[in-house]
Each structure stands twice: as C-alpha cells, then as structure tokens.
Amino acid sequence: MAVLQTTFRISTSGHCDVVDVTLQVSRIVAGSRIRQGIVNVACVGSTLGITTLEFEPGCVADLQRALERIAPANRDYAHNARWGDDNGYSHLRSALVGTARSFPVSDGQIVCGTWQQIVLCDFDSRARERQVLVTVVGE
C-alpha cells in the first residue's frame, strides 16, 4: 500500500469560472504508480467547489445559470451584512457543491466517463489562484 500526494495551482477568473482539471489529476494518478485505490481531489477554501461535468460550453453555462437561481449573486446575504463582503453567495454555493470529491483508481488510471470531467468551480467574486491537492491511496 502506498500514498502519493501532490499539489498544483490554477488561476481562475472567479464569478463561477468552471475549469477542467482532469488532465492534471489524471497525470498525477498515472505518475503515482498506484494501480488500484481511491483518489481524493480537494481544493482549499470556502468559496469554491469540485464536481464532475461534461466540460463543454453548454453544460458549463447551464451549471452557472442553475447556481445563479439556487444562490443568486445579488440577493441579501447575512454574511455580507455582517462583514461588508460581497461573496455571501460564493460561500453558500461552496457549502452546497462541496470542496472535495473522491474517485476510484483502476489499472493505474482515474475512472471517469468519456464525457465526465473533473471541474473546479470558483464561486468567489474575484480572480483567484487556487491550490488543488490530489491524494492517491492504494496499491
């Protein structure tokens, strides 16, 4: 049994920017030499999310619109009122989507569907540089 953990950084434009990180994660898994196990993909912060999506402009736009309905950017938020912030909606979206996901590793590769990409969604109200931790556990 072995553990491999690697970090990479990615720049986002914020405002529900959806970034495909499948290639970075896949390379880390392939390079870990772990054949079978679990890979956890996690992002540090409280205004972003990790999920999977068919990464094409239509699905990305649909997700952005849905999150704008579920947690609108311009609604009144208690977080904003309390701290003078403008990103109460970003915190809410992050709590609902989640900041980490785990996937199976099989035959030395992460298992995702052909039309299923791992995406980082930056819900914050400004451009950010984000840190992604990839942890592979297995043998």
Added chain:
Amino acid sequence: MAVLQTTFRISTSGHCDVVDVTLQVSRIVAGSRIRQGIVNVACVGSTLGITTLEFEPGCVADLQRALERIAPANRDYAHNARWGDDNGYSHLRSALVGTARSFPVSDGQIVCGTWQQIVLCDFDSRARERQVLVTVVGE
C-alpha cells in the same frame, strides 16, 4: 493494508429512476475481508448521481420532485441547444448531486443508518445500464 475493487452493473429506467444498491455494496464490503477503512461507491457517467436516502416510495418521490424544481426537465438548456440533446437537465443534476460517495467501513461492514440506503439516481432521459465501482481501502 489492502485494496479490493469490484464492479457491478445495474439496469435503470432513466428519468430520475432511484435504485437501491445498498445490498450489492454491503456484500462487496463484507466479502473484501477488510475490517476497517473507507469504501468509495462511484458510478461512471455524467448523467447520474450517487447519494443516500431512506429508500421508501415517499422519500423517492420527494427527491424526484425537488430535482424537477431545481433542474426541470423541460427548461431551455444550452447543452441541448448546442448538441441537439434533450438531457441538459440530467447533466446539471449530476453535477449538483455528484457521481461518487465514500463511507466508513467498521467491523467488516459499511456503516449506514437503518433508514439510510445508498442509491443510484439515473437522471438520463432514457433507460440505461450503469456500471458501479466499489473500492474498499483499509485493513
């Protein structure tokens, strides 16, 4: 430490069909001889979800109705407009619910509540056969 990974297939009727897979997952965990650890339950694809629910017809209907409010089947989706598809809502539901979940394994069994079942939700717009990967890591 050990890893056990097994796949099973399940037929769904699509259209937010909610299928209880607790028994299949429990048997794989019990058969792994891993006493303590983590089990990841993942489904391959971008139009389905894995979550937990009290599997009784009322909770299933309530989840189906809620997802119809959050991501209605008949709304205009950019994914549909772009590709001539009819399952933009399926992709959206999958991104929001997630396609994989991890649970603890204790005393050789998956830990779930009595009224808590692991369910596969097929959000696609047609009947499908789905592949579920169960990965147990522990000792």
Added chain:
Amino acid sequence: MAVLQTTFRISTSGHCDVVDVTLQVSRIVAGSRIRQGIVNVACVGSTLGITTLEFEPGCVADLQRALERIAPANRDYAHNARWGDDNGYSHLRSALVGTARSFPVSDGQIVCGTWQQIVLCDFDSRARERQVLVTVVGE
C-alpha cells in the same frame, strides 16, 4: 500504511442546527500519527449532512435560508403523507447535501482553509444526539 477510526457524539438542537466539528476531527487526525492520506468524516443517519462552511453566524444563516428555499419545512411531502412523519424536508436536504465528506491529510493535519470549517447540519425536526465517524487512511 495504517487505518485509524474513531467515533464521537455530539448533541444538536435539530431544525437545521449547524455545528462546527473541525476541532474534534482535527484532534483525531493529529492523534492518528498518520502523516499523509485521506480522512473521511461521516455521520450516521438520513436526516443530516456533512459539509464545509465558514463557520460564522452570517454564513450559517445564509445556508439555513437557502435550504428552506430548496426544501421548505412546511411543504407537502410524500414521506410525511405516507408515514405520518413531519421530517420529509429533512430527508430531502440530507440526500442533497450528503452525509459524508473526505479531505486530504498532509503533514499529520487535515487540510482545510482558514475560513473553512467542517460542519454537521442536523436537518431533523427535533433535537438529536449524533454519532460522527472519523476514518483516517494513510501512512
């Protein structure tokens, strides 16, 4: 490679009570002597959730209001009609938020942002005592 699994109990007031469990989880991870790996934080039951949130009263209120919009307490639920229960909304919220999350462990500590706490959300319609399982896998 090693596994450590510990349970703790926590009292909640129900009704979407949001409780910060970061300290309890962090202590278990630090005490596991596992330096690098994955920690799964899971709660047993079908009327609660585990997620991350900046734990301050504003974000907590914003999450509670959003869940009241997504799955209102007083809507008609098929679960309630079938069983004479009053917590159909609690089951629905739990299925949407999820009852378990996994995070990376690095340098012997759980990796979370400064403003990112692990929270247990008790969606049930009454005060409850809840059991949280923390499972650390790594080396």
